[in-house]
Amino acid sequence: MGNSIVAFGELVWDIFPDGNVLGGAPANLVFRLNSFGDHGHLLSRVGNDSLGELALKRIAELGMSSENVQIDNVFPTGTVNIKIDHDGRPDFIIQKDVAFDHIEISAEALKLIKKSDALCFGTLVQRYGISKNTLRELANHAHGLVKFLDIKLRKDCYNKSIIENSLGFADILRVKENELYILKDELGLSGFESKALATELLNEYGLDIVLVTKGKDGAFAIDKGNNYYEDPGYLIRLVDTVGSGVAFSAGFLHCFLAGEGIGEALRFGNAAGALTSTTHGATTFISKNQVLELMANGKRR
Numbered sequence: 483m484g485n486s487i488v489a490f491g492e493l494v495w496d497i498f499p500d501g502n503v504l505g506g507a508p509a510n511l512v513f514r515l516n517s518f519g520d521h522g523h524l525l526s527r528v529g530n531d532s533l534g535e536l537a538l539k540r541i542a543e544l545g546m547s548s549e550n551v552q553i554d555n556v557f558p559t560g561t562v563n564i565k566i567d568h569d570g571r572p573d574f575i576i577q578k579d580v581a582f583d584h585i586e587i588s589a590e591a592l593k594l595i596k597k598s599d600a601l602c603f604g605t606l607v608q609r610y611g612i613s614k615n616t617l618r619e620l621a622n623h624a625h626g627l628v629k630f631l632d633i634k635l636r637k638d639c640y641n642k643s644i645i646e647n648s649l650g651f652a653d654i655l656r657v658k659e660n661e662l663y664i665l666k667d668e669l670g671l672s673g674f675e676s677k678a679l680a681t682e683l684l685n686e687y688g689l690d691i692v693l694v695t696k697g698k699d700g701a702f703a704i705d706k707g708n709n710y711y712e713d714p715g716y717l718i719r720l721v722d723t724v725g726s727g728v729a730f731s732a733g734f735l736h737c738f739l740a741g742e743g744i745g746e747a748l749r750f751g752n753a754a755g756a757l758t759s760t761t762h763g764a765t766t767f768i769s770k771n772q773v774l775e776l777m778a779n780g781k782r783r
Contacts, residue, residue, distance in 0.1 A: 484520040485739040486508055486598040487511075490617055491607035492582040493526035493551060494560035495533055496724070496763070497555070503763045504540040505562065506582070507604055507634060510725050510764040512546050514732035514754070518770045520739075523598065525553040525591055525620075527581040527613075533559035534581070550594060554581040555635045566722050574636055576606070583610040587619045595620050599739050600628040605648055614644070621651040628739065632656045632731050635664050642668050649687040654738075656682075656693040656731050680704050691744060693751075695730050697723070698783065703744055703750045711745045716756040717781040725764020730755035733773065753777045 489508035496505035512522030524546060528534035530553050537559060541548045560580035565573045566567040578606060585607070595601060601624045608614040621629060631652035633645070645668055649655065657665070662679045666773045671686075673679035681704055700715040733754030737747035753776045757768050 484502075484518075485515075485600065485736070486521045486523065487515055487600045487602060487735060488523045488525055488594055488598045488620075489515075489602045490525045490585070490620060490722075491604055491613075492560055493524065494562050494576075494580075494582065495537065497561055497563045497584075498763070499515050499565070503765065504537055504544070505764055506560070507606070507632060507728050508602065509541070509546070510663075510728040511602055511632070513544055514725075514729050514767050515684075515736065516545055517767055518732065518736040518754075518773075520732075520736055521549055523547065523594055525550045525585065525594070526553050527585045529553075529557055529559040529581045530555045530650075531558055533561070533735050550591065552581075552585060552588075554584055557581045557584055558746060564724065566724075569720075571723055576636060576639060579610065582607060583613050585613040585616050587616045591616075591620065592623055595623050595627065600630055602630040602632060602735070603648070603651070605630050605644050606634060606636050608644045608648070614647075617651075618647075628653050630654045630656070630731065630735060633661060633665075634727070635661050639755065643645070645669065646687075649683070649689070652687070652689060654691045654693065654697065655683065655689055656727070656734070658727060659694050659696045662694065662702050662704075672766045677702070677704070677710070693730075693734060693748070695727055695752075695755065700704055700783070701730065701748055701755075703748050705744055709744070713745075713749045713752045714719060715783040716753065716776065717783055718756050718760050720759055721762050723759050726755040726759045728764060729758035730769070739764060749777060750774075753780065756780070
């Protein structure tokens, strides 16, 4: 049957040197969840403009529902200019004060939350008051749901208050290893290495699980029982890493919400992220069977 997951936040056009791709972590998450057999629901907002119209059309082409995507008559559809370096790492320039910054609370959104298994969110959508307040209302009504924070610390799009509020909402945190050291500075953490910082976040903010992705070196997890899990990276033909972290999160949630253990969910998520890095952009289709094939036969670092 699959799990029902609400992804709240940005819906944007990623502007690459060779063309535009519909993006935004929540939209990419929904796409990946659906490809694994779950039911992802995108809760976002686009402008009443040509890019918004194209976004809704592209959502349909990708097999996603736009039922919970609001239309804004004042603010434009979001865009992100992306440049890829020689190692496949993206650099983002994100347009400010756009439609996704103004997602409104609604009876439909609250109804959707109450019948779902998880609420996923990040920090980018909390730059401005309207979307930030809407997320708070959704989190307050998310009783019994898994609240999953995919933190994604984009330059000039977060502050200490946003980070601490987000961690206060969350049950599970997914963070890139290099972002742990940004959190160390922002939050005044005392740890000196990744595992210690992850453990400190877990304990300080009452989290159930902290997931740390390490790029080509794989990922690890720590839970509130102080259990440690690790999965190494894969030897792959890298195209770009856009969407690989989101694919990890989708893969982890797919398994975890289905009742599989943290270790197995970590392994599936790690393989999903690696496989996405062999494709261009974040919405090239990858099946669950392809992920399982990589897990079974992929070469490890």
